[in-house]
Amino acid sequence: MRDQTWDFSLSSVFALICVVILLFSFLFLPWGGTRLTDNGARLVSDAFSGAPGAREVPLLWLVPLMGSVAVIFAMWGALTPERSRLATFISIGAGIGSLVYFITALGAPQDPKFPLGLGFWAAFGASLGMIAQFLMAMPPVAAAWEGFAAGTGKVFRVPPGLVPYLFIAPALILYFVWIIAPTFYTIYLSMTNWDGITDPKFIGLDNYIRLFTKDRTFTDSLWNNLRWLVIFITVPTTLGLGMALIFNQEMRGGKIFKVSFYSPLVLSLPVIGLIWSWVYNPSLGLINSFLTGIGVTDPPGWLGDRQLAIWCVIAAAVWRQVGYVMVLYLAGLKNIDPQLVDAARVDGANRWNLFKHVIFPLLAPVTTIIAVISMIDSLRAFDLVAIMTRGGQNTQVLANFMYIEAFNNYRMGYGGAIAVVLFAISLVFIGFYLRQTLKDELEY
Numbered sequence: 001m002r003d004q005t006w007d008f009s010l011s012s013v014f015a016l017i018c019v020v021i022l023l024f025s026f027l028f029l030p031w032g033g034t035r036l037t038d039n040g041a042r043l044v045s046d047a048f049s050g051a052p053g054a055r056e057v058p059l060l061w062l063v064p065l066m067g068s069v070a071v072i073f074a075m076w077g078a079l080t081p082e083r084s085r086l087a088t089f090i091s092i093g094a095g096i097g098s099l100v101y102f103i104t105a106l107g108a109p110q111d112p113k114f115p116l117g118l119g120f121w122a123a124f125g126a127s128l129g130m131i132a133q134f135l136m137a138m139p140p141v142a143a144a145w146e147g148f149a150a151g152t153g154k155v156f157r158v159p160p161g162l163v164p165y166l167f168i169a170p171a172l173i174l175y176f177v178w179i180i181a182p183t184f185y186t187i188y189l190s191m192t193n194w195d196g197i198t199d200p201k202f203i204g205l206d207n208y209i210r211l212f213t214k215d216r217t218f219t220d221s222l223w224n225n226l227r228w229l230v231i232f233i234t235v236p237t238t239l240g241l242g243m244a245l246i247f248n249q250e251m252r253g254g255k256i257f258k259v260s261f262y263s264p265l266v267l268s269l270p271v272i273g274l275i276w277s278w279v280y281n282p283s284l285g286l287i288n289s290f291l292t293g294i295g296v297t298d299p300p301g302w303l304g305d306r307q308l309a310i311w312c313v314i315a316a317a318v319w320r321q322v323g324y325v326m327v328l329y330l331a332g333l334k335n336i337d338p339q340l341v342d343a344a345r346v347d348g349a350n351r352w353n354l355f356k357h358v359i360f361p362l363l364a365p366v367t368t369i370i371a372v373i374s375m376i377d378s379l380r381a382f383d384l385v386a387i388m389t390r391g392g393q394n395t396q397v398l399a400n401f402m403y404i405e406a407f408n409n410y411r412m413g414y415g416g417a418i419a420v421v422l423f424a425i426s427l428v429f430i431g432f433y434l435r436q437t438l439k440d441e442l443e444y
Helices: 009-028 040-049 062-079 081-107 118-137 139-151 160-189 206-213 216-247 254-266 269-279 286-293 309-334 338-346 351-362 364-379 383-388 398-408 412-443
Strands: none
Touching: 009 040, 009 062, 009 081, 009 118, 040 062, 040 118, 062 081, 062 118, 081 118, 160 412, 206 412, 216 254, 216 309, 216 364, 216 398, 254 309, 269 286, 269 309, 269 383, 309 364, 309 383, 338 351, 351 364, 364 412, 383 398, 398 412
């Protein structure tokens, strides 16, 4: 006879399912009406930011807050059965907290122009499920479930070959929603004339024809990206490899130097852009103050000079990238078999021959990764240009040019065409990287 004790492990799993439904409904389903843009996340964001025409939805913030609390404790209860009882009660409390909003909303007068939508009702049902999860822990329910599952075990048994796909299915769904679908939609928009407000008007390849034949700014932006690409592949790679070779050996203060060179990577690109804007300041900047101090009477304007501005922005990007490359090469050097190095030294190889014929060839996989990452980073460069020059002084790159056309000039279709071109160029390098990665895995 089954032990008549409460088993809360199944209730935690049930609560986790309800919380996922709750948060998905809040983020992606229409909270009022039928438009997906009127989801709960959009309503809360508009209310907190004070957007013009924002709808009054009191206490709606309780839904994501209580959902976040519940998902943490439901996972905790599912992963640690000995704590599932406490996790269940906390999840039930979160469900009651979110239900406060729904009771308030159902008790308030309804706006006929904004009826309660699918997302509201799905989240409401999920909140009730979070509260009712304790029923799954009751001994009769648990016993009935086990008996039903035992009697029809073949129905609920997942084929082993499908298990990996079930685990990656949530990530693939989100990837499709946020990456794949918008990519195809952007390709469609690139063949339209759209200002972002009215309905898109299909114009075929007119945006691409104008882009490649009539727009000088596109040519300048592409040329700046190529400059960025060449510098990014050569300078950070060379400096990072050199520093990695130096710091790979025991030296006094080596850890301090490693942290110092890596620390710029911790800073966000907008912060780096602001720092280097101050450094390049023509009156009070660090560089011009130093030049004035040593007797230079007419120091350059740096970011105000059309010939120097793009190189100044690239230099700021290189400063951040060097530490990243250094760390990757250090990791590669640690994986080199010391016996190979010792054998080369026994054979009489000097330092240059040791580096040329042993160390650098063994670092080829790391070099490939660094080169491809540098290519991708140079092609999607945006932040530093936007912060340091706002695209002026002939410093526009493709991503910056796309943003200005789409969101400043309200030519979404033309901006989409630029995005598609940038995507196609990036795809070439990503394809090369994937090809090399798969080739190395097959050889291994």
